Amino acid sequence: MSAFLQLVGALKEPVEEDKIYVVAMCSHCKNAIEVYQRMIVQKKQTLRIAFLLDSLSGGGAEQVILNLASGFASAGFTVDLLVCKMKGQLLGQIPANVTLIRLNSVSSLSGMLCALRADIGCFKLVMATLIRLKKVPGNFRSLPAIIDYLKKNQPAALLSALPKSNISAVLAGSYCRGSTRIAVGMHSHYSAGSQFEKKENSIKDAYMLAMMRRYYGRADVVIAVSNGTKNDACEVLELPQDQVAAVYNPVATHDITELREEAPDHPWLAVGDIPVIIGIGRFVAEKDFPLLLDAFAKVRQERQVRLAHLWQNHGCLSAKNSDLARCRSAGVIGAVSLQYLSLIH
Numbered sequence: 001m002s003a004f005l006q007l008v009g010a011l012k013e014p015v016e017e018d019k020i021y022v023v024a025m026c027s028h029c030k031n032a033i034e035v036y037q038r039m040i041v042q043k044k045q046t047l048r049i050a051f052l053l054d055s056l057s058g059g060g061a062e063q064v065i066l067n068l069a070s071g072f073a074s075a076g077f078t079v080d081l082l083v084c085k086m087k088g089q090l091l092g093q094i095p096a097n098v099t100l101i102r103l104n105s106v107s108s109l110s111g112m113l114c115a116l117r118a119d120i121g122c123f124k125l126v127m128a129t130l131i132r133l134k135k136v137p138g139n140f141r142s143l144p145a146i147i148d149y150l151k152k153n154q155p156a157a158l159l160s161a162l163p164k165s166n167i168s169a170v171l172a173g174s175y176c177r178g179s180t181r182i183a184v185g186m187h188s189h190y191s192a193g194s195q196f197e198k199k200e201n202s203i204k205d206a207y208m209l210a211m212m213r214r215y216y217g218r219a220d221v222v223i224a225v226s227n228g229t230k231n232d233a234c235e236v237l238e239l240p241q242d243q244v245a246a247v248y249n250p251v252a253t254h255d256i257t258e259l260r261e262e263a264p265d266h267p268w269l270a271v272g273d274i275p276v277i278i279g280i281g282r283f284v285a286e287k288d289f290p291l292l293l294d295a296f297a298k299v300r301q302e303r304q305v306r307l308a309h310l311w312q313n314h315g316c317l318s319a320k321n322s323d324l325a326r327c328r329s330a331g332v333i334g335a336v337s338l339q340y341l342s343l344i345h
Contacts, residue, residue: 046076046077046078047077047078047156048077048078048079048080049069049072049077049078049079049080049155049159050079050081050082050149050153050155050157050159051065051068051081051082051098051158051159052084052146052159052160052161052165052168053082053084053162054084054085054142054165055083055085055086055087055088056083056086056087056089056093056094057087057089057090059282060249061161061162061185061187062161063093064161064185064187064225064249064250065159065161066081066090066093066094066095067249067250068159069081069095069098070095070098071250073095073097073098074097078099079097079098080098080099080101080149080153080155081095081100082101082103082149083100083101084105084141084142085105086102103142103149104142104144104145105141105145106141106144106145108136108137108141109136110141110144111138111140111141111143111144112126112130112136112137114140114143114144114147114175117175118147118172118175119171122211122214125207125210125214129203129207132203133204137207139164139168140168140171143168143171143172147172147175147176150172150173150178150180151176151178154178154179154180155180156179156180156181157180157181158172158173158180158181158182159184159185160184160185163211163212166184166212166216166219167211167212167215169182169184169219170182170215170218173219174218182218182219183219183220183221183222183223184219184223185222185223185224185225186222186223186224186225186229186230186232186233186244187225187229188229189229190209190232190237191232191235191236212237213237213238216237217237217239217240219243221244221245222239222243222244222245223244223245223246223247224245224246224247225246225248225249226246226248230244266308268306268308269308274304274305275303275305275306276306276307276308277292277296277299277306277307278309279307280309292307
């Protein structure tokens with residue numbers, strides 16, 4: 001609360017066009033938010049903030065962007081949400097107070113040519129990848145649409161969260177050479193992710209790492225979700241410490257107050273003598289859920305316990321089929337269909 005009020009106090013100074021203030025809001029900061037909103041009303045000009053997403057898949061980074069977009073809009077900013085691919089589990093969760101902009105896509109070849117016009121210096125990297133993959137990289141297909149948006153709307157800032165959209169954001173900003181400040185996000189330890197890459201993806205992984213090293217340093221700021229992520233970004237991407245800011249995710253949204261009133265309806269979570277271990281998150285390599293299964297199996301040798309996992313897709317546990325089958329045969333593992341925020345109980 002005190003840190004938030006310090007930020008609000010800083011906003012008493014005149015807002016300059018080349019500055020953007022990032023506000024992390026939670027349901028316990030109502031007084032501070034009211035003060036902040038009164039200040040916003042007094043501004044002569046409302047700042048436009050844009051957020052960029054590759055898709056609306058159910059990942060944590062995408063959810064964070066939606067939370068931020070809604071928070072900025074509630075604080076009085078004009079907010080645009082740019083989406084490259086209108087698909088994913090979060091399609092129905094787009095905040096009503098933001099403007100959704102569906103970005104048109106072009107062919108992979110047209111996107112690549114647009115990227116080269118923005119930065120001819122990436123020619124060798126793109127062409128080398130094209131030759132090795134025997135196809136044109138498709139991560140620039142929405143770049144022309146992003147450039148058009150920046151030219152027409154000239155937002156004060158464009159915030160992105162994931163590697164593909166981060167690179168496109170920097171390229172679009174470089175192409176337009178406008179006043180829009182480009183902020184790119186780091187939501188995971190890239191070094192850890194690289195260790196889990198499959199061999200067949202090694203070419204794409206090397207390409208993406210090289211692109212990140214080339215363009216992240218050209219952003220106005222890199223926003224990491226923790227100090228550990230910041231240190232990892234500086235080491236792996238060779239970024240200076242003063243270019244990376246650690247800003248924790250805005251997870252304490254207003255929905256928590258409502259969801260905490262809902263009682264879990266799964267029998268495992270009723271009052272009983274058998275403890276329940278709960279895992280939350282996607283089944284991707286970086287999460288290392290096989291380690292949880294190993295630990296769970298060892299605990300089961302000593303005491304009765306259950307394991308539940310909360311997420312939409314459970315197909316990625318195939319790497320540990322034997323452990324999963326063993327747990328299921330004992331009736332001690334299951335996918336619980338619950339809002340994870342209900343676990344506040």
